[in-house]
Amino acid sequence: MxxxxxxxxxxxxxxxxxxxxxxxxxxxxxxxxGATVRWGFFLPVAAGISEINDMVSEKKIKPVVEKVYSFADMPAAFERMSGGHLRGKLVVTMDSSKVTN
Known part of the structure; x- marks a missing residue:
């Protein structure tokens, strides 16, 4: 759009x-x-983000992370994303100690 x-x-x-x-x-x-195709716009709302953060902290929900990339490996993250068929989220971190293999 x-x-x-x-x-x-x-x-x-x-x-x-x-x-x-x-x-x-x-x-x-x-x-x-008897149906229609519709489009919608969604904007993040601070209260909703806070509620999701609380649920993650309380282990009520667990985000599925496929892999954590370093900032330097962002091109590899984009390549993986464009390949499709992800089993979880791709995360890019500035903290290299949190990178997964």
């Missing part, structure tokens, strides 16, 4: 976004099935 506004400007980008959304609904056949 943002690439459309970058490419076509605000008005043209919004028009392109509307067209893309309409085409996605038509191509998917969603409308014929």
């Amino acid at each position: 943002l690439s459309n506004t970058d490419k076509f400007g605000l008005v043209g980008g919004m028009a392109q976004n509307a067209l893309d959304l309409a085409l996605a609904n038509i191509k998917s056949g969603a409308v014929a099935k």
Whole structure:
């Protein structure tokens, strides 16, 4: 969506976004099935981030981390991410003592 506004400007980008959304609904056949394709924007909220942090601290949830990379190995992290099929999150740390193999 943002690439459309970058490419076509605000008005043209919004028009392109509307067209893309309409085409996605038509191509998917969603409308014929009584459904629709929708887009949403999500922004982090401090209270939500704090609540997640509390749940992790209390071991109520455990984030799945596939691998921790050093900052210097960030290109390798991007390469792994672009390969897909991740089994957890990739983490980049400034603290080299926390790097996993």
